[in-house]
Amino acid sequence: xxxxxxxxxxxxxxxxxxxxxxxxxxxxxSGTIVSAAGDIDAAVFPRSAIKAFQCLPLIESGAADHYGLxxxxxxxxxxxxxGEPDHLRVAASILKxxxxxxxxxxxxxxxxxxxxxxxxxxxxxxxxxxxxxxxSGKHAGMLALARHLGxxxxxxxxxxxxxxxxxxxxxxxxxxxxxxxxxxxIDGCSVPTWAFPLRHMALGFARLTDPANAAAQRIITAVRxxxxxxxxxxxxxxxxxxxxxxxxxKVGAEGVYCGCIPHAGLGFALKCDDGSTRGAIAGICAxxxxxxxxxxxxxxxxxxxxxxxxxxxxxxEVGSVEGLLAxxxx
Amino acid sequence: xxxxxxxxxxxxxxxxxxxxxxxxxxxxxSGTIVSAAGDIDAAVFPRSAIKAFQCLPLIESGAADHYGLxxxxxxxxxxxxxGEPDHLRVAASILKxxxxxxxxxxxxxxxxxxxxxxxxxxxxxxxxxxxxxxxSGKHAGMLALARHLGxxxxxxxxxxxxxxxxxxxxxxxxxxxxxxxxxxxIDGCSVPTWAFPLRHMALGFARLTDPANAAAQRIITAVRxxxxxxxxxxxxxxxxxxxxxxxxxKVGAEGVYCGCIPHAGLGFALKCDDGSTRGAIAGICAxxxxxxxxxxxxxxxxxxxxxxxxxxxxxxEVGSVEGLLAxxxx
Numbered sequence: 001x002x003x004x005x006x007x008x009x010x011x012x013x014x015x016x017x018x019x020x021x022x023x024x025x026x027x028x029x030s031g032t033i034v035s036a037a038g039d040i041d042a043a044v045f046p047r048s049a050i051k052a053f054q055c056l057p058l059i060e061s062g063a064a065d066h067y068g069l070x071x072x073x074x075x076x077x078x079x080x081x082x083g084e085p086d087h088l089r090v091a092a093s094i095l096k097x098x099x100x101x102x103x104x105x106x107x108x109x110x111x112x113x114x115x116x117x118x119x120x121x122x123x124x125x126x127x128x129x130x131x132x133x134x135x136s137g138k139h140a141g142m143l144a145l146a147r148h149l150g151x152x153x154x155x156x157x158x159x160x161x162x163x164x165x166x167x168x169x170x171x172x173x174x175x176x177x178x179x180x181x182x183x184x185x186i187d188g189c190s191v192p193t194w195a196f197p198l199r200h201m202a203l204g205f206a207r208l209t210d211p212a213n214a215a216a217q218r219i220i221t222a223v224r225x226x227x228x229x230x231x232x233x234x235x236x237x238x239x240x241x242x243x244x245x246x247x248x249x250k251v252g253a254e255g256v257y258c259g260c261i262p263h264a265g266l267g268f269a270l271k272c273d274d275g276s277t278r279g280a281i282a283g284i285c286a287x288x289x290x291x292x293x294x295x296x297x298x299x300x301x302x303x304x305x306x307x308x309x310x311x312x313x314x315x316x317e318v319g320s321v322e323g324l325l326a327x328x329x330x
Numbered sequence: 331x332x333x334x335x336x337x338x339x340x341x342x343x344x345x346x347x348x349x350x351x352x353x354x355x356x357x358x359x360s361g362t363i364v365s366a367a368g369d370i371d372a373a374v375f376p377r378s379a380i381k382a383f384q385c386l387p388l389i390e391s392g393a394a395d396h397y398g399l400x401x402x403x404x405x406x407x408x409x410x411x412x413g414e415p416d417h418l419r420v421a422a423s424i425l426k427x428x429x430x431x432x433x434x435x436x437x438x439x440x441x442x443x444x445x446x447x448x449x450x451x452x453x454x455x456x457x458x459x460x461x462x463x464x465x466s467g468k469h470a471g472m473l474a475l476a477r478h479l480g481x482x483x484x485x486x487x488x489x490x491x492x493x494x495x496x497x498x499x500x501x502x503x504x505x506x507x508x509x510x511x512x513x514x515x516i517d518g519c520s521v522p523t524w525a526f527p528l529r530h531m532a533l534g535f536a537r538l539t540d541p542a543n544a545a546a547q548r549i550i551t552a553v554r555x556x557x558x559x560x561x562x563x564x565x566x567x568x569x570x571x572x573x574x575x576x577x578x579x580k581v582g583a584e585g586v587y588c589g590c591i592p593h594a595g596l597g598f599a600l601k602c603d604d605g606s607t608r609g610a611i612a613g614i615c616a617x618x619x620x621x622x623x624x625x626x627x628x629x630x631x632x633x634x635x636x637x638x639x640x641x642x643x644x645x646x647e648v649g650s651v652e653g654l655l656a657x658x659x660x
Contacts, residue, residue: 003333010584010605012375012515012516012523012525013513013514013515013516013523013525014513014515015373015375015513015515015525017375017515017525017584017605018584018585018602018603018604018605019603019604020604021351021603021604043345045342045345045347106644107643107644108642108643108644108645109643110643111445115441115448118445118448118449119448119449119452119453122449122452122453123449123452123453133643183343183344183345184343185342185343185344185345185347185648185649186342186343186642186646186648187642187648188642188643188648189642189643190642190643190644190646193342193343195342195343195345195347254340254347254348255348272348273348273349273351273604274348274349274350274351274603274604274606274609275340275347275348275606276604276605276606279604312438312516312517312518312519312520313437313438313439313440313463313518313519313520314436314437314438314520315438316516316520318515318516318517318518319515
């Protein structure tokens with residue numbers, strides 16, 4: 001078991017209380033590592049952090065154009081959304097444009113994220129449906145692709161379905177990994193997820209920044225134009241992309257963050273060993289802050305999420321979460 | 331920064347996905363360490379894991395007898411409850427018996443834990459009150475103690491209030507630590523929390539097992555008779571004490587578990603470095619399983635929480651959480 005460096009520290013009363021270890025890589029499009037710490041060659045499940053690559057076949061195949069998907073819809077296809085009314089509206093629109101409906105979803109159902117939406121759903125006498133699933137945008141996109149390919153939509157989540165085969169090929173090509181030999185797991189929403197090194201995730205995201213890659217630019221532009229779609233009212237991904245529009249970033253379950261900085265031609269990937277999103281957010285902000293590619297305003301925004309205050313139930317300040325930049329290749 | 335061993339492993343598709351590091355100590359009442367791993371001499375905030383010691387002054391002072399508190403009420407004084415109707419009923423009863431009321435609470439308010447109770451509270455037009463706070467039983471006990479002492483209830487959460495001074499003395503005496511020099515933080519519910527070594531927490535809990543200690547026996551018996559009070563419908567502490575009634579165990583925020591095994595005269599304390607309750611539960615179950623003090627039935631119950639299956643939103647088995655027994659003093 002490798003021991004990665006501490007990437008975030010939680011304090012209480014000025015004393016260390018908890019800590020998060022992890023590894024990260026920042027790469028350019030040639031595969032040169034600009035910054036890294038920890039074991040960046042160990043295989044990691046990126047989970048939802050690579051939704052941009054799961055969305056690319058929808059664009060590259062011509063399906064998105066065929067069904068006239070707009071920026072808001074493309075953004076939702078790359079999202080882990082909080083199931084708020086606007087997310088449901090856009091997911092329903094994607095389904096409808098492609099001639100699909102909610103009954104075709106194979107992602108499973110769960111309650112929306114925000115308490116206001118849980119309460120509203122319960123008060124209306126409703127129960128969670130698949131469209132509330134945080135992955136329902138991605139799945140609407142996958143169903144649209146399946147429809148466009150003329151294949152059965154049934155079983156579109158299976159690794160042997162043409163939709164997932166296209167996702168695997170896209171990931172392999174962009175990230176220069178052999179997906180066929182990568183460890184495979186099943187994600188929360190039932191599609192395959194493959195484990196591969198952070199070094200290669202960062203490379204794949206750096207390649208998305210190529211201005212000549214129209215499909216990638218369409219995804220990045222769509223998400224930047226509609227950051228609410230990527231997460232939701234209280235989601236870090238939405239909030240930071242609203243504050244720092246030159247950043248493209250996406251969370252993955254179990255403490256993963258991936259993204260790119262198009263104006264700098266860089267991609268990045270981070271895994272918090274223990275699976276904590278708290279640690280991953282503080283850690284990735286420290287990594288991003290260490291790169292000399294931001295305006296003072298952008299730095300201030302990143303810094304505010306790198307160093308956060310913990311308050312208790314009476315609103316008293318009781319501690320902090322601090323992202324730490326680990327020593328290079330520690 | 332010390333590097334503690336891995337105490338729990340999360341897998342997906344048979345491959346390691348995340349891992350939790352930590353340290354633990356099992357002690358007898360003389361301070362002899364029976365089992366340990368990691369740094370057990372580093373100062374750790376026990377948070378709510380030491381609520382039994384926060385409750386002891388209520389018993390030892392005679393306040394509990396004076397106000398006629400029953401087992402159910404004593405159990406709630408030691409709890410981090412989920413704000414279910416039975417918890418609110420018992421907290422209200424403690425307040426009433428001691429001539430206090432909800433307005434005196436200084437713990438802050440938050441929503442109940444279970445979705446059914448969130449929805450019910452919202453549907454009734456209500457908002458969270460301090461009595462919903464998971465610490466409202468403990469605070470009802472502290473208010474009863476303040477009333478019994480004849481001191482002001484105002485400011486009973488402050489470190490200089492006689493109630494907190496009695497708590498500090500109790501902790502120091504049982505755990506053989508100098509609380510006056512221990513790092514202090516403010517807990518989620520606004521009372522002081524002091525950081526001290528796991529070795530000493532385990533010792534303090536071992537001392538609770540002394541059959542001649544009537545106050546400690548009253549607490550242990552009360553919680554064992556009413557395990558629902560200590561947590562709630564879906565809480566691990568409640569569930570495991572229902573299954574293994576010879577175990578006394580209590581969670582603390584940020585990945586802490588403390589408790590004792592009265593029939594074996596042992597106390598234990600564990601901290602998951604990253605603050606994860608998931609890691610702490612699996613890890614403490616592995617520690618408890620390693621002790622040769624259980625029946626086959628008790629072992630089976632502990633094992634079922636040491637090795638748990640992760641299912642996704644469609645109910646598919648996608649991974650596992652496995653408690654690991656670290657090499658002795660690794």
